[in-house]
Amino acid sequence: MTEQEKRILTIIEEMTLDEKVAQLVQLAPPFFEGAANEGQITGPMAAIKVNKEVVRNSGSVLGTSGAREVIHIQRTHLKNNRLGIPLLFMADVIHGYRTIFPVPLAIGCSWDLELAEKSAEIAAKEAAISGVHVTFAPMVDLVRDPRWGRVVESTGEDPYLNSQFARAFVRGFQGENLQNDFDRVAACVKHFAAYGAPEGGRDYNTVNMSERQLRESYLPAYKAAIDEGCEMVMTSFNTVDGIPATGNRWLMRDLLRDEWNFDGVLISDWGAVKEMIPHGVAEDEREAAYKAIQAGVDIEMMSACYIHHLKELVESGWVDETLIDEAVFRILRLKQKLGLFEHPYRGADEKREKEIILCEEHRQAARELATKSCVLLKNEGVLPLNRDKKIALIGPFAQSGDILGPWSCLGSKDEAIPLYDGFKMKVDPSLLLVAKGCDIETTTEKQWQEALDIAREADVIVLALGEHSDMSGEAGCRADIRLPRVQLELISELKQFNKSLIAVLFNGRPLDLHGVVDQVDAVLEAWYPGTEGGAAIADLLFGDANPSGKLTMSFPYSVGQIPVYYNCFNTGRPKDAPDAQERYVSQYLDIPNEPLFPFGFGLSYTTFSYSEVVLSSDYMTPDQPLSISVNVTNTGKVAGEEVVQLYVRDIAGEVVRPVKELKGFQKVFLQPGETKKVTFTLTEEQLRYYHSDLQFTSDAGTFVAYIGPNSRDVMALTFKLVK
Template sequence: MSKPSEQASRISSINNQTLTELLGQMTLDEKIAQLLQLAVPFYEGAEGDGLITGPMESLGISEETVRNSGSVLGMAGAAETINVQRVHLQNNRLGIPLLMMADIVHGFKTIFPVPLAIGCSWDLELAEQSAVIAAKEASVSGVHVTYAPMVDLVRDPRWGRVMESTGEDPYLNSEFGRAFVRGFQGTDLANDMDRVAACVKHFAAYGAAEGGRDYNTVDMSERQLREFYLPAYKAALDEGCEMVMTSFNTVDGIPATGNSNLMRKLLREEWGFDGILISDWGAVKELIAHGIAADESEAAQKAIQAGVDIEMMTSCYAKHLSELVENKEVDVALIDEAVMRILTLKQKLGLFDNPYRAADPEREKEIVFCDAHREAARELAVKSCVLLKNEDVLPLKRNGKIALIGPFAQSGDLLGPWSWTGSKEDVVQLADAMKSKLNSSAELVVAAGCDFETATEAQWVEALAAAEAADVIVLALGEHSDMSGEAGSRANIQLPEVQLELIRKLEELGKPIAVVLFNGRPLDLHGVYDKVDAILEAWFPGSEGGLAVADLLFGDANPSGRLTMSFPFSVGQIPVYYNAFNTGRPQGAPDAQVKYVSQYLDIPNEPLYPFGYGLSYSLFDYSEAQISSDIMTADQSIKIAVKLTNKGEVAGEETVQLYVRDISGEVVRPLKELKDFRKITLQPGESCEVEFELSESQLRYYHSDLKHYSDAGAFVAYVGPNSKVNTELPFKLTK
């Protein structure tokens, strides 16, 4: 091993030469090793044994390959990352530092609400702040790259990974994608040590997996792909996102990880992306199971030709690229360009100057999970919760007797999936948070009632006794965190039957019932919405979620969240989403027989709760909607305004939403499309005019020739509290 002084000299030498010169010094095997990403246990200096023999043998790679590898998956903790980097540099001939990458999806140690919940805040500033905080905690703990944001457009709540997305709308997903990238990366990765590089995922259309089943087939037209699914990825890249992760699914019959049309032609040539493209876990080798590669060698060939720079957790590149180059089946230039992209990011992050970057065990203790970060998480959790129903139950009174019942009453499982460095033990439980709100004459009686999916007779008895003695019942119900997230697909998206039975038993008492839902997806709420008086959708609200929910239940905060993913009336409607196309026989068609229209015979067409929906303790009134002109031109925008009044008794925040419908397009157009929104805070009795400016560029769409432009013709604008708004403001675009 090299001495520390020799190691420092070698790093200094790298700094004094160009990356091209460094690439020229590398052997083919050293280049190929840079394309390999392995998990923490493979590395010397990691906690535990490091360089575990079994995993290396299972991958068919050598110790030397590991010592020349380019990046680590899932490493965090300042002391450990420093130690692994130090040992690696001692063993690496050219002193090329490792990239430390991890899934910092909605917080590092301070866990924010899951991204679907963050989307429901409609608050881009708080979303960006959450990424700033996550980056700061991750960076001081030794992380260089986060696998976020996930911007997959989602329309099927059976898919467990909807919790990682911000919803069903391409415009809103794009805005949140930009905000997260800004927060993670800042503007100067080399000098801003509190930032990390971002990796947008999963490219592309992972959210459209058939049947909502994870890893499943995706099949759609290119026009549909460009119109709805690609915009958010493009927005993240336009914001400067450094990396892209491939998706597991097929795109036009070809798995994304081996899809040259998607990765080379669209991502790299058309969009001009020259950053790192990384596979998802094992996705290169999975080309075999997909059926486009006969063996690992062919999988390696197709992935490198498609432009995949880093292979995550399989070894097709490490075992076969050298032979493929020797046999002239792969041009070494493809490997060189991949290595150069990896070296370039390492240089952008300043790793050749300081391979340990911001990792600092002492500063880590001060920053990670600090009070300021926890307060920010609480604020965003408050903004993310959505009040779905309220019949004079909420806010709760601080006196009297409250029964808090359910598996989430005293649970730390509020973090949700992809919160791997968060601690359930650090979560303030809902029961404790509610107790802190009560005055001395009040009483909170707590009972589990049931577990998530089972119950004992003793639990039933305890819950009924608590409820019978109470003035009001609060039920804390939902999915445990393993029921959503990756590989968390569910065909039945109702609450588990035992929880529905708990509701039925307590409903018989005839007392007011408020339900708080903790979950990672929109649910089929039959057996809930029709049996209780109030529903607060809390999602998985993060480290400070218990406190945030208590703030809302007792009126210390006013609910302001609005849905960014529709709640289905029934799973049989799925996919159900607001920006759907019309049919030739829509409901209400005047010239069709009643039965022969596009409808279900047994359920409504509409979701139970639509996109943009959410209630408040305030009462907002919309009036005097107006449009500045009924003619728009390519050069002249129009203004749309509405008077908003808070007719309630408490101050509140309203999300005013602007939608547009294109009446006649060259291809069919959605019934409504979100174009803009404003978040407005008003005191009781206060009014203001909310104004939007709408321009021709916002009316463009992809035509049948896949070109993006607008059509002259008739349009309708709608402004209101959610996607069901019906106030019509017609106008025409002339060219």
């Protein structure tokens, strides 16, 4: 045991049981003396019946920031706290603090781990100088259902890729030494576990899957974040095997603590401890508190089951006080790792806030990542735009700053660069016409007519369409994932002019694009691109940057396919089998089985060819990996970046294996006519999976390696694993 840990134990020995329990409570700023919104204290205090002594001994604050306020709350708290234990300040810094980067689903589409890490580093820096100690990120939930609004916060449908991004985000947020680097913050991976698989794509809904499927697909990204050193884990709202995660002892103690050796802080999501009552596993708050502490939840966020009942549960013998001590120890150790005992105000600095937040360097990083995150889905030769043509920019997002996404911390729509402003950086203003045409879901006769008028006058029409940010994110679930009807009608109306139509989409989920992709000449999926979004999109549309983004979540052909994802299982009657009958196969009668746009898909202004795919051997052994190489050539006229993707299929496993699994990827930049050899190393370890007995091992036998630009258009080579 270190001297620092001994010091923590000394503090715990001096604490009363009331003081210990209060450390396990997280409260919002209005509870604290000196908070800017202090006048609202009686409201939330009355609602969850927390008295002043609890507040003075509480362990952490949710959602406040700004150096002045944090310093003031911390200073006041330290005066009132008997043992001088500092507060932890936590906030949802998901994809930027004030400088907002693209939403995580968009960042995933960049396939750029270095830029992802850089975005987290910048977010951490801005948050840290504003007094934040912990961010509730990264969210690494695997997602396969675009009806669920929170797919916007994930990096997609693939366990391997999500794991790589999880590690990158944790590195960016935390750096190498939290105790000495006050420009970093502690990361909290969420939502543990399987929050991304709710039935019907409805938030907070039931999750039901086998333990093998949980381990195979949904747990790897959480494990990757923890292996990277993530300091905190947040429980999810959903059930896991019929038990809410927040009270799931197997999940939190047996798996997270014992099997994975996680010894950091475990926090509930907002009110999730008390929500065990409506879930139906706790009769009252007392039982909810009992189940949460037994499961190992250290901090209860924004409900008061612990405050009201833990002391009595200890005194009555229901809960061993050592459980409370363990939780307090973990919380105090995190405060120590952050250097808060010696530096309770840590990195909070009003002067640096003014100098660093939203600075030009940060904005340029956001712009670069936004250009890498947009995905070109269609281009019938109309992009890049000609700067000498008259352009009509039409749509609800033409001049809108609502391009940050639904969970953008302190990002301001007023500070974001709308698409129109980006266009003005590129062309003579006399060649640029703009009209709204419609709002997100409604229109007026005047708006409609203005759009028609400028469309007549223009040479080319750019449509800025999409979802309002409130239509995705938490509780932003939609059964109909098409663009709102009025926007589809706008496309149809403008189609009559027989002019080039380009659609730029701002949205937080894969959409059903019928009525869009079949009507327009080009589609750029921009997602919510962040503070520099308009500038980045203009760079792409005018050819100053070449699109390189690739989808990390499949776009469905129809909502009736959902969930549709590339790494699915085959069936006993696959549609594409050589001897398949016309009817009695696994298929829809009215739509294709395949998504409209598959995982890994994305176009460029140039073209790439793949040739000379070579295996180093036809056999692999546990001690002898395979080398797989391919020549990639830029066959177009402009320089471009390609994401070369490696997939593998296990032809016959002990349990059914996916038809493809991503095992590696590399980004290569090629000048026109240039060829580069891209080489992957594939090991036996990468062929392992969870068997029916949950053993993680590989099987000898035949495998297929696929290389290509996406999960659909691939070249295949066969090899054997010999053991």
